[in-house]
Amino acid sequence: MTEVGVLLLSAGRGPAECAWAVTELLRRLESEAASGAVSVRRLESVPGPKPGTHLSVLLEISGRGAVAFTESWTGTLCWQAPSPYRPGHGRKNWYVVAERQGETAPATTFDEGDVDVVPVRTGGPGGQHRNKASTAVRATHRPTGFVVVADEERYFTANRRLALQRLRTRIEDGNEAVERSAVAARRGTHDQLIRGNPARVERPGTGSGARMRG
Numbered sequence: 188m189t190e191v192g193v194l195l196l197s198a199g200r201g202p203a204e205c206a207w208a209v210t211e212l213l214r215r216l217e218s219e220a221a222s223g224a225v226s227v228r229r230l231e232s233v234p235g236p237k238p239g240t241h242l243s244v245l246l247e248i249s250g251r252g253a254v255a256f257t258e259s260w261t262g263t264l265c266w267q268a269p270s271p272y273r274p275g276h277g278r279k280n281w282y283v284v285a286e287r288q289g290e291t292a293p294a295t296t297f298d299e300g301d302v303d304v305v306p307v308r309t310g311g312p313g314g315q316h317r318n319k320a321s322t323a324v325r326a327t328h329r330p331t332g333f334v335v336v337a338d339e340e341r342y343f344t345a346n347r348r349l350a351l352q353r354l355r356t357r358i359e360d361g362n363e364a365v366e367r368s369a370v371a372a373r374r375g376t377h378d379q380l381i382r383g384n385p386a387r388v389e390r391p392g393t394g395s396g397a398r399m400r401g
Contacts (some may be wrong), residue, residue, distance in 0.1 A: 206235025
């Protein structure tokens with residue numbers, strides 16, 4: 188079974204150097220992944236204040252050992268190097284937060300083939316002919332269990348069309364609500380950066396820096 192981890196790298200509210208650090212750490216992470224058995228896919232990124240930098244990057248890490256790999260990159264990360272924007276600036280430690288996220292569930296797609304449509308009888312305008320003909324519709328979307336009923340129209344085909352549209356709208360609204368919740372959770376991560384005592388310290392060069400976590 189393929190393991191999957193989702194990781195968010197964020198510069199938090201730090202200066203431009205922290206967005207630069209996100210980019211450098213991202214390259215280091217992707218290089219380390221390429222030398223192992225995991226693959227990294229960028230799901231979402233927010234550009235930083237300087238060209239080529241990132242305020243945040245959302246990553247999907249998959250493959251054998253993906254969960255352990257993700258964990259090894261989780262926590263406060265430190266990119267240790269002089270500022271490329273402020274020559275002579277004394278600070279060399281630039282901190283980034285890396286937080287595991289819940290797996291990104293794919294959006295639910297609407298397919299009429301996934302819908303069970305059943306004619307039902309109903310009261311209301313239209314009289315006995317409408318009841319006997321069972322012109323109302325109950326539609327069930329099997330993947331989600333959503334059920335809607337349409338009985339406003341006199342004809343089955345019209346009510347079927349209404350029911351399908353209601354299911355489509357309900358699914359789209361659900362996808363938007365899930366995405367809003369995920370975005371809100373990611374925004375909260377930007378305020379969780381704790382400077383000092385990093386889980387990893389990485390430096391420029393060919394190899395990885397010190398791993399503080401065993």
